[in-house]
Structures are given as C-alpha cells and as structure tokens.
Amino acid sequence: MTGPVIIFFVLAALAVLGAVSLILQRHPIHSALSLIVVMVALAGLYLLMGAEFVAAVQIIVYGGAIMVLFVFVIMLLNAGEEERTNFSKLATYAGIPLAVATAGLIAAAIVRSSAGLSSAGPNGTLTSTKTLSMLLFREFVYPFELTSFLILVAILGAIVLAQREN
Amino acid sequence: MSDFLTQYAFLIVPIVKVVVLVLIVLTVDAYLTWLERKVIAHIQARWGPYRVGPHGLLQPLADGVKFILKEDPLPANVDKAGYFIAPFITLMLALTSLAVIPFGPQHFTIFGYETHVGIADVNISLLVLFAITALGVYGVALAGWASNNKYSLLGGLRSSAQMISYELALTLSVVGVLLIAGDFSLRSIIDHQENGNLGLLGWNLFGFSKDGIGFTQIIGFFCFFLAAIAETNRIPFDLPEAESELVAGYHTEYASMKFAMFFIAEYTSMITVSCLATVLFFGGWLSPFPASWTFTHYLPSLLLIPSGVWLVFDGIRYETIFGRIMLPGVGAVLALLGVALVLFPVVNEAIQGPFWFFAKVFAFLFFYIWMRGTLPRFRYDQLMSFGWKFLLPVAIANVVLTSAFILWRMH
Numbered sequence: 001m002t003g004p005v006i007i008f009f010v011l012a013a014l015a016v017l018g019a020v021s022l023i024l025q026r027h028p029i030h031s032a033l034s035l036i037v038v039m040v041a042l043a044g045l046y047l048l049m050g051a052e053f054v055a056a057v058q059i060i061v062y063g064g065a066i067m068v069l070f071v072f073v074i075m076l077l078n079a080g081e082e083e084r085t086n087f088s089k090l091a092t093y094a095g096i097p098l099a100v101a102t103a104g105l106i107a108a109a110i111v112r113s114s115a116g117l118s119s120a121g122p123n124g125t126l127t128s129t130k131t132l133s134m135l136l137f138r139e140f141v142y143p144f145e146l147t148s149f150l151i152l153v154a155i156l157g158a159i160v161l162a163q164r165e166n
Numbered sequence: 167m168s169d170f171l172t173q174y175a176f177l178i179v180p181i182v183k184v185v186v187l188v189l190i191v192l193t194v195d196a197y198l199t200w201l202e203r204k205v206i207a208h209i210q211a212r213w214g215p216y217r218v219g220p221h222g223l224l225q226p227l228a229d230g231v232k233f234i235l236k237e238d239p240l241p242a243n244v245d246k247a248g249y250f251i252a253p254f255i256t257l258m259l260a261l262t263s264l265a266v267i268p269f270g271p272q273h274f275t276i277f278g279y280e281t282h283v284g285i286a287d288v289n290i291s292l293l294v295l296f297a298i299t300a301l302g303v304y305g306v307a308l309a310g311w312a313s314n315n316k317y318s319l320l321g322g323l324r325s326s327a328q329m330i331s332y333e334l335a336l337t338l339s340v341v342g343v344l345l346i347a348g349d350f351s352l353r354s355i356i357d358h359q360e361n362g363n364l365g366l367l368g369w370n371l372f373g374f375s376k377d378g379i380g381f382t383q384i385i386g387f388f389c390f391f392l393a394a395i396a397e398t399n400r401i402p403f404d405l406p407e408a409e410s411e412l413v414a415g416y417h418t419e420y421a422s423m424k425f426a427m428f429f430i431a432e433y434t435s436m437i438t439v440s441c442l443a444t445v446l447f448f449g450g451w452l453s454p455f456p457a458s459w460t461f462t463h464y465l466p467s468l469l470l471i472p473s474g475v476w477l478v479f480d481g482i483r484y485e486t487i488f489g490r491i492m493l494p495g496v497g498a499v500l501a502l503l504g505v506a507l508v509l510f511p512v513v514n515e516a517i518q519g520p521f522w523f524f525a526k527v528f529a530f531l532f533f534y535i536w537m538r539g540t541l542p543r544f545r546y547d548q549l550m551s552f553g554w555k556f557l558l559p560v561a562i563a564n565v566v567l568t569s570a571f572i573l574w575r576m577h
Contacts, residue, residue: 029248029311036304043297056293064300065330071304072326075311075319129290129350 008048015041028079032070039063053129175279183285184265191264195433196226202535209539220481220489230426238422241313248312253420253427256305260431260438263298266291267441268353270451270519283520290350295442296337299397303329305431306399310416321415324405324546331553332396332403338561339389342568343370343446346380356450366454371447381571387447389561394439396553398432400534402541405549440530441523448526451519463514466521467504474501 018037025031039062046055136144171178200215200222207214215222240249268291270283288294303326310322347355347370361368361375371387373380396403407415417428444450455462474497481493507514544552 027245029245029308033248033304033308036301040301052288052290053293056290056297059297060293060300064297064303064333068300068303068307068326068330071307072323072330075307075323075326 004048008045011041011044011048015045026084027081028074029071032067032074035070036063036067039067053132172279175276179276179279179281180285183281187264187285188261191261191434191437192430194437195430196230198433198436198531199229199429200226201531202538205532205535206539209536220484220486220493223492233423233426236422238424241315241419243314244419245312245314248308249419252305252309252312253424253431255308256302256431257427257434259298259302259305260434263295263438264434264441266294266352267438267445268356268450269441269523271356272516272519287353288351291352292340292344292350292355292446295438296333299336300333302397302435305428306416309420309428313416313419315419317412317414318416318418321407321412321418325399325416328396328399328403328405328549328553331550332393332557335389335553335557335561336393336397338558338565339386339393340446341561341565342381342383342386345565345568345572346370346373346375346383352445352450356445356452359449360452363456363458365456365459366449369447369449369452369454379572379575381568383447383564383568385560385564386568387443389557389564390446391439391443393553393557393561394443395534395537396549398435398439400432400436401538402544403549404543405546436531436534437527440527440534443530444523444526449522451523453518453522463518464508466514466517467507470500470504470507474498474504 015038018034018041022031022034022038025034040059043055043058043063046052046058203225204214204222215225218224218228240246265285266288268282268284268287273280273282275281306325306329307322310318310320310325313319343355344350347358349355349358355370358375359369364374366372367374368380370380370383372384373382399405399407405415407417412418417425420428453462477497477500478494479497481495481497482490484490484493507517
C-alpha cells in the first residue's frame with residue numbers, strides 16, 4: 001500500500017470510530033468531543049483529496065466555531081450523564097431492520113457506481129484557493145450571496161425566538 | 167547507506183527538523199520564563215531569580231527537575247479522560263502551530279531532497295494556523311470542565327467565550343495583509359514585502375511598495391496583536407486564570423508535569439504569535455535597512471562581540487567561583503562567534519535572514535513581558551465590550567479601507 005492509501009484508511013477509521021463513539025458515549029461532552037474527532041478526520045480526508053482550503057475551513061468553522069458553541073452550551077447548562085434505558089420495542093422490531101435495510105441500500109448504490117467513484121481517489125492535484133474564490137465570487141456569486149443572506153435571516157430568527165421568552 | 171538516505175530523505179529530513187525545532191522551542195520556553203521573571207523583577211525594582219547558577223541562569227533547569235519530580239495527584243471525581251487529554255491537546259496544538267512558520271529565506275538540498283528553514287511550506291499556512299488556534303480552545307475548556315472544580319469551570323467558560331470573541335477580530339485583522347499579498351502562504355507574504363531599497367518602509371506595517379498596491383496595515387497590526395494577546399490568555403487578557411478571583415482558573419487542579427504542559431503551551435503560543443506578527447506585518451526575515459547598505463550585514467557581529475567582551479569582564483568579578491567560570495566562558499563563546507561571522511562572509515550572509523527574524527520575535531516577546539509588568543487585568547464586561555464593540559468594528563473598517571485603496575490603485 002502506498003502512503004496516501006494508508007493515511008486514508010487511518011483517517012477513515014478515525015472518522016467512523018468517532019461517529020460510533022458519538023452515539024455510544026453517555027456524557028454529552030464526550031459525545032461533543034467525539035464529533036470534533038470526526039470533523040478533524042474529515043478535514044484530513046479533504047486534504048488528502050487536494051482540497052486544502054476546504055480542509056482548513058472545515059476545521060475553522062466546524063471544529064472551531066460550531067463545536068466550541070456546542071461544548072460551551074453543554075458546560076454552561078452543566079448537563080449531566082444520561083441514564084441508559086432499556087431499548088423500546090419499536091426500536092428493536094422496526095429500528096434495527098430499517099437500519100440494516102438503509103445500510104444495504106447505500107452499500108448497493110456504492111457497489112453499482114464504483115466505476116464513477118474511483119476517480120475521487122487521491123490524485124495529488126491541489127485546487128488552489130484562487131480557483132475556488134473565482135468560482136464563488138464570479139460564477140456563483142448570486143447563489144453564494146443568497147446563502148449568506150439566508151444565514152443572516154436564520155440568525156435574526158434565532159434572536160427573535162430567544163427574545164420572546166422575556 | 168546513502169541509497170537508503172536518498173530514498174527516504176523525504177521522511178528523515180522532516181523528522182530531524184521537527185526534533186531539532188522542538189528541542190530549540192522547549193529551551194527557548196524555559197529561558198523565556200527566566201527572562202520574564204528577571205524583566206518583571208527589574209520593573210518592580212527587585213533582583214528576580216539569583217540563587218541557582220550565576221544570575222539565576224540555571225533556574226529553568228531547576229524548575230524542570232522540580233516539575234518532573236513533584237507528585238501528580240488525581241483529584242477526586244474528575245472526568246478522567248478529559249483531565250488527562252486536556253494538557254496534551256493544549257501542548258500538541260501549540261507545538262504544531264510552529265510547523266508552518268518559515269524562519270529564513272534559504273532553500274537547501276540534503277540527499278537530493280529540497281528543503282528550507284522551517285518545517286512545512288504549505289500553500290495555506292495562515293489558514294492552518296487559524297485552524298489550530300480554533301482548536302486550541304478545547305484544551306483550556308476541557309481542562310476547566312474535567313477538573314470538577316468551580317474555579318476551573320469558570321476559568322474554562324471564560325476562556326471559551328473570550329477565544330470565540332477575539333478569534334473574529336484576529337482573523338479579520340489579517341485580511342488586509344492577505345489582500346495586499348494575494349496569497350495565504352507565509353513565505354510569499356514575506357516575499358511580497360521585499361522591496362529592495364525601501365527597507366523597512368516596504369513592510370506591511372508601513373505598506374510602501376514598488377507596485378503601489380501596498381497600504382499601511384498599522385490598524386491591522388494593532389487589532390492583530392491585541393486579539394492575539396487575548397487568544398494566548400496573557401495579561402491584560404488573562405481572565406481564564408485570574409488568580410485573584412479564580413485561584414488559578416482552568417489549571418487549578420493540575421500539578422507536576424501536567425501543569426508544566428499548560429505552562430509550556432502558553433509560552434509556545436507566545437512565540438508563535440510573535441513569529442506571526444513578524445511575518446505578517448514586520449517583513450519576516452527581511453532586514454529593516456535598504457538592500458544597498460551591505461555594511462549592515464556586520465550588525466550581528468557588532469552585537470555579539472561587545473556583549474561577549476562585556477560578559478567576560480563583568481563575569482570575572484562575580485561572587486561565586488562557578489559564576490566566575492561560566493559567565494566569562496559564555497562571553498568568550500559569544501565574542502568568538504562574532505569574530506567567526508566576520509571571518510566567514512558565507513556564514514554571515516546565511517544567518518542574516520534568521521538573525522532579523524529572531525531579533526523581531528525577541529522584541530515582541532519582550533513586549534509581552536513588558537505589558538505583564540505594566541498593565542492591570544481587564545474586568546470581564548470590559549473584555550467583552552472591548553472585543554465586540556471596538557476591536558471587531560475597527561478590524562472590519564481596516565478591511566474596507568484596504569480593499570477600497572487597492573481598488574483605487576488598480577484602476
């Protein structure tokens with residue numbers, strides 16, 4: 001195996017382990033930390049595909065800003081450990097078959113389109129930040145600005161909702 | 167053997183560089199604590215460390231031994247995983263951030279592998295640094311939360327709030343530099359500040375340049391440095407560990423080597439911030455003098471020889487015998503180094519870049535310590551309103567001003 005392939009499997013394993021740990025942890029802070037591991041591993045995968053700007057932004061925005069907010073809120077509310085309950089009947093009889101079916105569907109789709117997916121492997125080329133910004137601010141400037149407007153509206157909405165309580 | 171070296175040079179050379187840099191940085195950290203204690207002592211008309219070694223020069227060594235030998239108790243009811251991981255996260259991120267900083271202009275080839283002064287030359291080195299800074303908050307927040315102590319938790323919460331608030335100003339303050347340089351790479355940001363005979367006027371701080379696109383980044387530097395001090399939790403922004411209110415804040419429950427790790431991380435981030443300020447606003451390794459003034463290349467010797475000679479003459483009058491041997495010895499080495507630089511012009515040319523880089527970094531580190539000796543701590547509400555209501559708008563105004571100027575010059 002070559003270097004990039006080994007790194008890919010290490011990062012992929014890290015991401016999957018982090019995601020599993022996110023669900024299995026009983027303390028919200030531990031779950032949040034597992035999610036950070038997933039984010040950082042994903043950033044590593046982006047880097048492996050030559051998308052360095054996206055990798056850095058993934059860590060800055062998701063790993064930094066958003067998850068810090070999660071951790072901050074959990075600490076501020078001092079959320080304690082969750083109690084483990086017995087699984088409900090619905091989860092056993094409907095949830096597990098549904099999960100298996102979904103996983104099978106995704107696997108089947110991947111196997112079918114494996115020819116198309118192979119080109120997304122590590123090809124050693126870097127997408128420069130300049131190219132990316134040219135695309136964002138020239139070709140797709142209206143969708144880009146509209147998205148930021150949408151986010152602004154969402155922030156204002158959140159403030160209005162929070163204010164109503166007082 | 168040489169075949170093996172040629173084949174794996176891409177692996178061996180970076181590892182050697184990492185080990186060397188980590189050793190250097192840890193030593194510098196240790197002596198930074200000595201310098202800090204000495205400078206603050208002299209600001210307050212005291213002597214500072216004086217007992218261990220001449221002028222307390224072996225104090226860092228004694229501190230290191232003490233940190234290793236001290237008992238490391240585990241407080242009751244701590245969150246074990248978080249308690250153990252937090253100092254490692256903090257130290258690891260602090261040391262990693264140094265990896266993308268270029269220390270000198272040279273490229274050299276070892277066993278057919280081309281490399282340079284500094285560990286990694288990444289296209290997006292500035293973004294990498296911000297990404298690492300963004301993760302840095304977890305070490306402190308986690309330490310505060312996992313310690314199961316109200317003072318630690320308050321320190322951790324304060325620190326996360328402070329870091330989120332000042333990260334915005336920190337990131338926005340460098341946008342001006344990015345607009346001028348047009349690149350995220352620290353190496354090309356420095357190269358862009360090289361303007362031949364303009365000397366220090368070509369640095370981003372003053373912003374004169376041959377192509378006329380430069381615009382003074384004094385406002386950007388002001389915002390950057392203030393936000394960076396807040397990000398490194400130093401006075402006057404050291405509320406996460408305000409000892410008069412929170413005992414020691416987030417590291418109250420830490421002892422021995424784990425405490426030392428937070429300590430080393432704090433000093434390492436001070437070094438990183440100083441390096442970054444040097445690179446972004448003060449021309450990195452560029453000399454402040456016009457390129458035609460080649461006689462300024464003897465400045466390192468001019469500094470080394472007199473200080474070495476002075477150390478020799480001052481050292482032979484020291485109280486202890488050990489000091490009478492050690493100080494003149496160090497002085498002689500410094501003076502000889504200065505003479506060697508005059509005798510070997512090739513070496514002298516090679517160290518010009520690193521010399522200026524470290525001189526500037528040292529100036530910033532001294533400024534950090536100076537501020538600690540001078541300023542009182544902010545109140546918490548002052549800290550927040552300063553960050554959000556003053557620093558952030560000023561940083562945004564700087565972006566608007568710089569881009570307007572560049573637009574005007576380009577048309």
